[in-house]
Amino acid sequence: MSQQEQESNTLCPIMFAxxxxxVGKSIITSAFCRIFLQDGYHPAPFKAQNMALNSYATPEGLEIGRxxxxxxxxxxVSCHTDMNPLLLKPxxxxxxxxxxxxxxxxxxHAYEYFRVEGREELRKEVNEAFDRLEKRYNPIVMEGAGSISExxxxxxxxxNMPMAIHAKANVILVADIDRGGVFASVYGSVMLLTEEEKKYLKGILINKFRGDIRLFESGIKTIEELCGIPVIGVVPYYKDIYIEEEDSVMLQTKNLQATYGKVNVVVVLLRxxxxxxxxxxxxxxxxxxxxxxxxxxxxxxxxxVLIPGSKSTLSDLYELRRNGVxxxxAKAHKNGATIVGICGGFQIMGQEVCxxxxxxxxxxxxxxxxxxxVTTQMEGxxxxxxxxxxFLGSETVCEGYEIHMGATVPVGGAKDSPLNKLDDGRDDGYFLNDKCFGTYIHGILDNEVVIDYLLAPYADKLSDTPFDFNAFKEEQYNKLADHVRKYVDMDLVYKIMGESAQ
Structure with missing residues (x-):
């Protein structure tokens, strides 16, 4: 679709609350971002306020939710702070x-943050971020937070709804049928909205369905009759599509024991x-x-053994000492295991954290x-x-990002031994040997030269070819879009978005 065609086909913003x-709002939002891209539009995501420890640095060196x-x-498109102007990191x-x-x-403190006093200042900031974004992209694909009816x-x-009203967005209510109680959760959510808010609610999407969708046809009719709002689709649960998760709530489910025939890599599960x-x-x-x-x-x-980043390095270091980890x-290192620390994990690997x-x-x-x-001192x-x-003098240009508080330097008497040389001339990290090093760079393991170096000492276990992560991610976004498109009435979605909200 040409620029001229896009301008003549401007779509109203859509919000997935x-x-x-x-309930799957983030994934559904990702799916529609890719669907609109596939259909020739120039979309961008927006979430006014996100709460997550998993963040990312924009090209401008600013922080947003991952x-x-x-x-x-x-x-x-490149990410920008206008896509997530307010981030809360617990x-x-x-x-x-x-x-x-x-x-x-x-x-x-949560109590202070959610007070009415001073709220309008934050509201002004997030509204202005949306307004700037809307001038650059079409359509804006918005995500709500938590429940639409708190x-x-x-x-x-x-x-949620105040943002939708400001944006004049058409709101789609996403419900998770897998957890049960979908009729009550949908009907209750709709009934608790004000009459003004209900004007913006244009559709319902049932997510994470398991089984034969034909058995839920009467359920769709019941929901539409109860709420007076169309169900735009029932999206089945999937197992073979891999999109980055928003938080670490499911990491414990990946707590699987070591296996034979592969390189066993453990990520230390910090609090x-x-x-x-x-x-x-x-x-x-x-x-x-x-x-x-x-x-x-x-x-x-x-x-x-990989020691990951931490939002509270000293607290996690204290816990690692208390629980024997x-x-x-140290024992794994002594027995020949590779130990790598990233960001807070790099700090933890040193002699002290001050x-x-x-x-x-x-x-x-x-x-x-x-x-x-090395020694680390926390800084404001x-x-x-x-x-x-x-990476280690390689001619390959690697990419990553930094998000940290604190500076790490060699202790007195220790030689400088940087792991990485940044393109602005700065050094990063510390290299002790091929089985012990640390870095402040998040995303360092997204670079093939680093992965190959990390796995090289275990060549006798390697048989498969290297992994192209960028191609894999593109494939997953397309698979997700195809999956959602198959089970959603896109003609109805475009009809809704072609109409002004209200």
Missing amino acids: GTGSD AQAVQAEAAG TTDKICQVVLNGRPVGNQ INLRAVDLV HLSNFTDFNVLERDPRVHLYYTNNTDEIEKADI AQSI DPNHVESNLDRLPGLGLLP EKVTRQVRFS
Whole structure:
């Protein structure tokens, strides 16, 4: 579709809101981003407020939720903070770091954050982000958060119906039939909306269906009669499509024991683990068996131990020492396993982590694992940037991104031994030997030269060919779009989006 055709076929924004959390809004949003791209449009995702530890650095070096970065990738565009202007990163069960337009603006207690006072300032910020985005893309594919009908939070809601009203978006209510109670959740969600909000609700999508869809035909009719809103589709549950997940809630299900015939890679399951998508390439690599665990026996059996990023490095380091995992990592290293730390994991591998200004915790200092001769001091300024770099002097240009607080340098008397040379001349990480190194760069394992180096000591176990992750992701986005398109009435969707909301 040409630019002129796009302008004459401008679509109203569409929002996928939910009957609750984890109903599949993020995945459905990704699917429609790819569908609109396939159909010749220039779409972009938008979520006013996201709560997640899994974040990503934009090309401008700013921070957004990883889910919106994935959706942007599905839409075929570069990610931008306007796609997720407000990001909440939990530091405890009740306190979050608030990231506004890509920059941290402080920590807030949940009670303080959800107060009415000062809310309009944040509302203005997210509305303006949407307005800027809408001028550049067509259509905007919006995602809600949690339930569409959290009536106790209606006055302070920034992301669901108030955002839809500002955007004049057509809202599709997504319900998860797999968890049961779909009739009550859909009907209750609709009935709890105000009359003004109901004007924007244009369709219902039933997600994660298992079994013969023909058996639910009467259910579709019942929902439409009860709610007076059409069901645009019933999307079956799938098992053979792999899209990055928004959070780490399912990582424990990947806690599988070591296996024979492959390189066994364990990711240490930290309590505040962040950016677990660093390991997606390895997880899909046919040469590798990757699993997440904090079981000491399983760690000691691994060929490679990866210590991931953490939102609370000192807290997780303290826990590793308390539960015996620190000793298991040291034992695995002594027995010949490769140990690699990324971001917070790199900090943990050093001699010490210091926090004299209490940036992250009330602890002034904790001894690290002692695997690398480096020391880390936490600092208030957060580093967020995309980077290009050379890995161990390789001529191959690698890519990744940094999101961290703190600076790591060699301890007194230790030689400089950087792992990476960034294209701006800076050094990154520390290389002790081919089985012990650390880096601040997220996404380092997305680069083939790094994967090959990591797996080289285990050549006797390798038989499969290297894995092309970028081609794999493109295939998955297309498979997801085809899957959703097959079970959704796209003619009805386009009809809805061709009409103005209300």
